[in-house]
Amino acid sequence: MSGRADGHFCRGVAAKRRKHMSHSNTKSRTCGKCSSKALNDAEFCSNCGNAFIDGLKCTNHKGQAAAGVCIICCLAYCEHCATRVNKRFLCRDHEAYEIYEGMARVYGVSDEAAAQYVRRCLEQEGLHPFLYSRKASPISGGGPDYTLFRASGEYDGHIVNEVKIMVPCQEVLRAERMLKTRETKR
DSSP: OOOOTTOBOOTTHHHHHHHHHHOTTSOEEEOTTTOOEEETTOSBOTTTOOBOSTTOBOSSOTTSBOOEEOTTTOBEEOTTTEEEETTEEEETTTTTOOEETTEEEEEEESOHHHHHHHHHHHHHTTOOOEEEEOOOOTTOOOOTTOOHHHHTSEETTEESSSEEEEEEGGGHHHHHHHHHHHHHHO
């Protein structure tokens, strides 16, 4: 069994994924829950959190069988400690994250220059940030009642008119630690 005794699986997930991308002949498996590709030696599906190893126990309730692995903190949890959000297994601490295409939002700002600065800082730490923006411009069409105020309204509780800094789900905790450290240095 390749599972770790402490139930923490993210250590090395990103490195394995990069190694897999650079070796196209590396054997992979298909996740039975979401049909995503994963390395043969992967312990869980990094897309949906489906565990590939048997006998996994919940991090909080050692006597309970784990229902999956949180795709952000990479800890195993039972059905009482975690839930599926848009078919992705997330613990209660991480269930509110915005996740698109395997990337989670770690920072948002309306200033493009500030977003570029944060992206560079994350890259210097060896992370893989992606900027996502749906910013409205003054020349976007939309009729006479279309205003930037209306365009920057909220969608699903999140401001639409912001530049989001996204990182792969397994890099969220490192990115947040780095951002917090930079914030306290100001």
